Amino acid sequence: MTGERAAGPVREATDEELMLRYQNAEEEAFTELVRRFKSRLVSAAYRVVGDYDKAEDVVQETFLRVHRNAHRYRNIAKFSTWIYTIALNVARNELRNTKRKKLVSLDAFGAAGDSDSDRTTWDIPDESARPDLDVQNRELRSIFENAIGKLPVRYRTVFVLRDVQGLSYEEIATILKMPKGTVKSRMNRARQRFRELIEPFVG
Amino acid sequence: MEPKECRHAKDLFSDRLDGELESAEAAFLEGHLGGCGDCRAEWESFEKIFLAVRELPEIDVSGSFETRLAARIRLEEKGRRRGSWWTDLARLPLPMPLGAAAIVLFAVFAFNRYSGENPGNEGSIAAGESHTAPATDVARVENTRPSFLPDGAVRGAGNVVALRYGPPRPRADLHANSRSHRPGDPVGVPLEGPYPRGYGFDGLQDDTREAAISGTVDTFQAR
Ligand SMILES: [Zn+2]
Numbered sequence A: 001m002t003g004e005r006a007a008g009p010v011r012e013a014t015d016e017e018l019m020l021r022y023q024n025a026e027e028e029a030f031t032e033l034v035r036r037f038k039s040r041l042v043s044a045a046y047r048v049v050g051d052y053d054k055a056e057d058v059v060q061e062t063f064l065r066v067h068r069n070a071h072r073y074r075n076i077a078k079f080s081t082w083i084y085t086i087a088l089n090v091a092r093n094e095l096r097n098t099k100r101k102k103l104v105s106l107d108a109f110g111a112a113g114d115s116d117s118d119r120t121t122w123d124i125p126d127e128s129a130r131p132d133l134d135v136q137n138r139e140l141r142s143i144f145e146n147a148i149g150k151l152p153v154r155y156r157t158v159f160v161l162r163d164v165q166g167l168s169y170e171e172i173a174t175i176l177k178m179p180k181g182t183v184k185s186r187m188n189r190a191r192q193r194f195r196e197l198i199e200p201f202v203g
Numbered sequence B: 001m002e003p004k005e006c007r008h009a010k011d012l013f014s015d016r017l018d019g020e021l022e023s024a025e026a027a028f029l030e031g032h033l034g035g036c037g038d039c040r041a042e043w044e045s046f047e048k049i050f051l052a053v054r055e056l057p058e059i060d061v062s063g064s065f066e067t068r069l070a071a072r073i074r075l076e077e078k079g080r081r082r083g084s085w086w087t088d089l090a091r092l093p094l095p096m097p098l099g100a101a102a103i104v105l106f107a108v109f110a111f112n113r114y115s116g117e118n119p120g121n122e123g124s125i126a127a128g129e130s131h132t133a134p135a136t137d138v139a140r141v142e143n144t145r146p147s148f149l150p151d152g153a154v155r156g157a158g159n160v161v162a163l164r165y166g167p168p169r170p171r172a173d174l175h176a177n178s179r180s181h182r183p184g185d186p187v188g189v190p191l192e193g194p195y196p197r198g199y200g201f202d203g204l205q206d207d208t209r210e211a212a213i214s215g216t217v218d219t220f221q222a223r
Helices: A016-023 A027-049 A052-068 A081-108 A138-150 A153-164 A169-176 A180-198 B006-009 B013-017 B023-035 B037-054 B067-081 B084-092 B095-115 B122-132 B205-223
Strands: B139-140 B159-162
Touching: A016 A027, A016 A081, A016 A153, A027 A052, A027 A153, A027 B067, A027 B139, A052 A081, A052 A153, A052 B037, A052 B067, A081 A169, A081 B037, A138 A153, A138 A180, A138 B037, A153 A169, A153 B037, A180 B013, A180 B037, B006 B013, B006 B037, B013 B023, B013 B037, B013 B159, B023 B037
Parallel strands: none
Antiparallel strands: B139 B159
């Protein structure tokens, strides 16, 4: 089986080719897909769920589902769209579960939860610092990351996919199963909200 | 109060950044920015911020990421090889307790129907009961007859009926075919499903996992 494969080195194959090769039980193809997507997905998941360990769990689960459902993949969709869809579903489940747990614990104290904001702790830098707009600057990075986490989930997801991950509107529309126009208008509001959130900290 | 034109101009910033403006909108915005210093300054700051957001660095995974993933996949494969009709059914995107209850009821029905000690109509009565009663648990009834059954419906030992809210008392022989569910485990909760529990993903429940993946992949295929 392995001998007759004329597919060439995995590094040169497209994502879609790799997935088809994995369907033919070529393990190396899966390893290459993991190599290509792991950081991208963890970056996206981290910014959606706001917790590094959970983000890694989300991506582990995503790859596990890719493995489990490899036979279902058809070369009519971009592989990246497919895997982002899975990752986003897992991430949103994770958020839902976290929120449920949080609401339960808040209920115990008779407090009401903010239904839109999912993170509990905020490491807000000093307002007087006003760093340059250079994300190599750690302070600015943390201002940005915090602001992303404070976006309502429906804005946060499109914001992360578009501005942080650089996906096209078409791809985001497919991933989130909503019309492109909806994605764009959410993005518009997400950016406005993001600006309001960082305004106190960025000159 | 901000002029209407300025508000409209700012509303187009996002599309401009993405290069998604239609020509009429683009012409309007160019014209407005040429004449309105406030909006021009706003645009410059807007552009700067979101170009900076795009520079947010990618986050690296931890060193053990691949090893852990490989271990999970191996475990899953091991589970799949040992898999039986039970684990296959457990993969259905039903909410887990419901799915498990359905499977147990089916097993009860099958047992009743095909076991030699139970001729006649008891099997169908038990099965009929299981359709109408909001049964959450299944118990084996020995020489007793629950009051909601018609007279004579259950005779003697060996009848299995669905009880409303009865205590879970699983029978070993009901699960003889299932290697993922040992006798003595509470019915309705597959303790040892196809996915290893406690392996770093306790946050997600099986049913939500499966719902997510089936929702995803199936729609994808249909496209
Ligand atoms: Zn203006």
